[in-house]
Amino acid sequence: MSMRALPVGDAALLVEVSSGEEAQALHAELLRRRAEGSLSVREIVPAARTVLLDGLTDPARLAAELSVADIPPAPPRARAVVELPVRYDGPDLADVAAHWGVAPHEVARIHAATEFSVAFCGFAPGFGYLTGLPERYDVPRRATPRTAVPAGAVALAGPYTGVYPRSSPGGWQLIGTTEAVLWDHARVPAALLSPGTRVRFVPVGAVGA
């Protein structure tokens, strides 16, 4: 794995890798090091092609260590799959079907047959960027974002699937709705999805209903 560690301010490092899979492997390795006590850091924030480490006392030393580190592939995922019931009734289902070159009910079938994993979180507490669909199913964001996307909306943008934890403005393509509660700060853990979580969407009701 080729890594580039970019200093960020005086106490953080942004470690850049060349793919989402590598970012997930690096994230898993950094979590392992923190758990065993060999890495002291306040935040480990995975993203699309990077992992940010914030709250380091000696970022330069860690950068030097990582430059010669051997990062193993992400370990086999032992965690259980989180199943999200979804009604494929989104207003953009037909647009997504057109991008994919399939019928609308095929969007639901393909999406529900895919095993996703949470690559990273952001945008809002509990919003996960889920990967798993093949690249040919990438879709653009909507040209004009909606001022209000309802909580529970299941949506696509670029290579990602996401579920809106609460109502907010958004430019993703809406394909369905789930009643799962993605974020509840009174629950432990508050976030249903966190980086590394495996996810499946389980259809309920008829497509387009």
Add this chain to the structure above:
Amino acid sequence: MTDRALAVVRAGALTTVQDLGRPGHAHLGVPRAGALDGPAAALVNRLVGNPPEAAVLEATLNGCSLRPRSAVTVAVGGAPCPVRVDGRPVAWGAPVRVPAGALLDVGSALRGVRSYVGVSGGITVEPVLGSRSTDLLSGLGPAPLTDGTVLPLGSPTHLHARVDVAPQPAPPTELVLRVTLGPRDDWFTPEAVRVFTSRTYRVSPAGNRIGLRTEGPALERARPGELPSEGMVLGAVQVPPDGRPVVFLADHPTTGGYPVIAVVRTEDLAAAAQAVPGTPVRFLGVRRR
């Protein structure tokens, strides 16, 4: 009388509960939040004998009015402002005894933006993920105060040394923010980097707890395209497509896709929180420590 509570008579333009924030949850998309002028919040806590993690009120520009239901000690710091108890002027930046039922009025900021109100015992609204801070980006924590809100207060501890008076920095007339370049300075032309660290910007009125926005010369990118979302730190200077730098403050998003040209030293962010719109801003390039 054990009715330890504070009634909000006048909430002001934007008054929120703030403490040290909730760092450690960025990987879940949870911003850190917390007082924007950390040293001022720490000082008002010390003045009333609270531990540093006690929650205080952060008022914006035009203060707030509060009526405690039991006698409390308060201290107002941060942006200098007139302070009155039942109409009588009392000290700013020092502990003041407010009797039960009296009206504490925190006036409009004479200079600066954010005044802090520390109350003995601290504001004890229910914490969320270990913090009582209002986070305006994600909506976590208590909602901004409204007229009629009643806030619970903790019991004074008296375990911490109280100080009677303490010097506070004046709000800046010129904001000088020390920055270390990167991680994405290579997304900008060398000329843009030179402009960024040499020209004067001004604080835009569009700023908030999420970011200090600036007006000034647009920074030209050296490359087109989008950056895949990446983690963001406090003090990151993000440059959106309009080319005007935005300095990320406590409620900043945890990830973002606009390139970060530089990062402001954390110690300089308290002054950024007190810079009124129109204040000149210079970004001073410094070497990494």
